[in-house]
Amino acid sequence: MKKVALHSLGCKVNSYETESMEELFRKAGYEIVPFKEDVLADVYVINTCSVTNIADRKSRQMLHKAKKMNPESVVIACGCYVESDSAGVIADECVDIVIGNNRKFSVVEALEEYYKDSTCNVFMNDINKDSNYENLTIETVSEHTRAYIKIQDGCNQFCSYCIIPYVRGRIRSRQISDIVEEVKGLAAKGFKEVVLTGIHITSYGLDFVKESDKGLASDDYLANENATAHIGLLDVIKAINEIDGIERIRLSSLEPRVITEEFAKEIAKMPKLCPHFHLSLQSGNDKTLKAMNRKYDTKEFMEGVNRLRKYLDKPALTTDIIVGFPGETDEDFNETYEYLKKVNFYEMHIFKYSRRKGTVADKMPAQVNGKDKNKRSNSLLLMTKVNSLAYRKDFLENTKFADVLIEELVTIDDKEYYTGYTKNYIRVAIEKEAFKGYSIVSEDKIVNTIVKIKAESLMSDNETVLCSIIGE
Incomplete structure (x- = not known):
């Protein structure tokens, strides 16, 4: 079973597409591993960004980093930087396979074609003439909530x-x-x-x-x-x-x-x-x-x-x-x-x-x-x-109650709090101890639960509102 590591640069659309490609590899029998220097992968997929000149440079650096982590690996470049400088990416010795936007759905097939014939390594459409939506999908996501x-x-x-x-x-x-x-x-x-x-x-x-x-x-x-x-x-x-x-x-x-x-x-x-x-x-x-x-x-x-x-x-x-x-x-x-x-x-x-x-x-x-x-x-x-x-x-002063979707357990000023966001995207924190005896939520299911809260005070960072849980 070959190991694949994926890394996304840039916007949330790129992140979505990277998770979609990860699912395609997993369904095809590949093992997904973290993109880390101490974890060796057989294949690296870099979903690049090109929104600025700096993004171009970061994309190049990440492609080179992937090849350096395992010189024997197959490095796949896809995404916006591929479209903005296709000639440069194709000529880059650190890149083995080039996949344009709107061809990411074929990433597994492109890799397997490359394994059969290494000269078959460029998979691009003319993006400015393509009128079809690339129907990538996801069944799960890395975020919990x-x-x-x-x-x-x-x-x-x-x-x-x-x-x-x-x-x-x-x-x-x-x-x-x-x-x-x-x-x-x-x-x-x-x-x-x-x-x-x-x-x-x-x-x-x-x-x-x-x-x-x-x-x-x-x-x-x-x-x-x-x-x-x-x-x-x-x-x-x-x-x-x-x-x-x-x-x-x-x-x-x-x-x-x-x-x-x-x-x-x-x-x-x-x-x-x-x-x-x-x-x-x-x-x-x-x-x-x-x-x-x-x-x-x-x-x-x-x-x-x-x-x-x-x-x-x-x-x-x-x-x-x-x-x-x-x-x-x-x-x-x-x-x-x-x-x-x-x-x-x-x-x-x-x-x-x-x-x-x-x-x-x-x-x-x-x-x-x-x-x-x-x-x-x-x-x-x-x-x-x-x-x-x-x-x-x-x-804090004018909202009596609000609903919060709990996202994670964090430590603030040496104390544990569950944090999340209100609907209008205000970050709030609730002391971990406050959930004891709150029978609606078992301790192992607090994250991804919506609870009703009352705002109490601003915390030391002035960016988080300390809240208490409203009774059942």
Whole structure:
């Protein structure tokens, strides 16, 4: 029995695909071993990332590390870096097999072909011409409580700083029946929470649009009143909401155009949907948004925010912000700063713009220097620290009870606590001792149990809320 070690770089979509490939190997009779230097494997699968130049470098380093761990092994490179620099990967002496995006489902067959004939080692489609969804699936996941479910692939947005549409191809949506079948299987195994993920889930279903509407650009379709009704993200959420055993549904990154009045109204009717939304903004300045080729302006974004806050009680809103984009002046950044204060996000992920070869933004004039990027980044990091603390304090002061999905047992300040997250993604901790005598939960089944809690105080890290269990 040959041993296979897999390693994933980058996003949750890559993690999902890596777990899918792991299951394919296991079903084919291979033994799965950890990707560690002290564990020898016959085959190494590196699912690479290419979102930045640094990600490319890390992917190369990991491929070389795998071959170094066992020079006699077969090293398989797959994923986004393979698409962005296929010639370089194919020429790399540390790489034996090259598999492009949308061919990962054939990883076992590719390996066995290579064993028969080592000259057969490149398995790639033209990703930009492939319109079929690669139907990878999972039956279990490495996490104990939360399962990420891939519902679509590809992106049609072509933001000026982003390489992803070129390495992931155009949008390809997964059939709802396949999604439901997978989620039902995970629910049967005890998973209570699922996170719907993809490269651009806002676009889910646009590739199902009727031919009469094909003339509409995808970014305009969602907001077009005359477009024929089609299956979209809301339909996926509704279908999963009906599955017994699933208690929580989370969504990965959204864009404002999907948050119509109908969308906000409908999700508010579904108690399983967590009021925690990551709305990808990138900038609070319209000139910069236009240069980024984002498909909305600050007014439209704020309308989406207001709809969510209108129909849901204090939803946790998070976002991504890029500072130092080419051409961003101090005045532009100050406008972003004031806009972000107005939106008042729970948390913000701040990124200093990094040039990416192969993108439009890489060739733009007026590149911003590192000193200005650092200054802008630091000011927003301080803002998000203040905002997130204020959100947790509001929860502490104004929320009497909440449900928490217990995820793990940890040690904080030399004391053991069970930790987990509320629906609006506030991390809470409950003393281990508090579960003694709590007959609903046996000690060996506390993890992956939803319990009702009362918030008591902030812990020393100011990022975790200490809670007590509500009586049975």
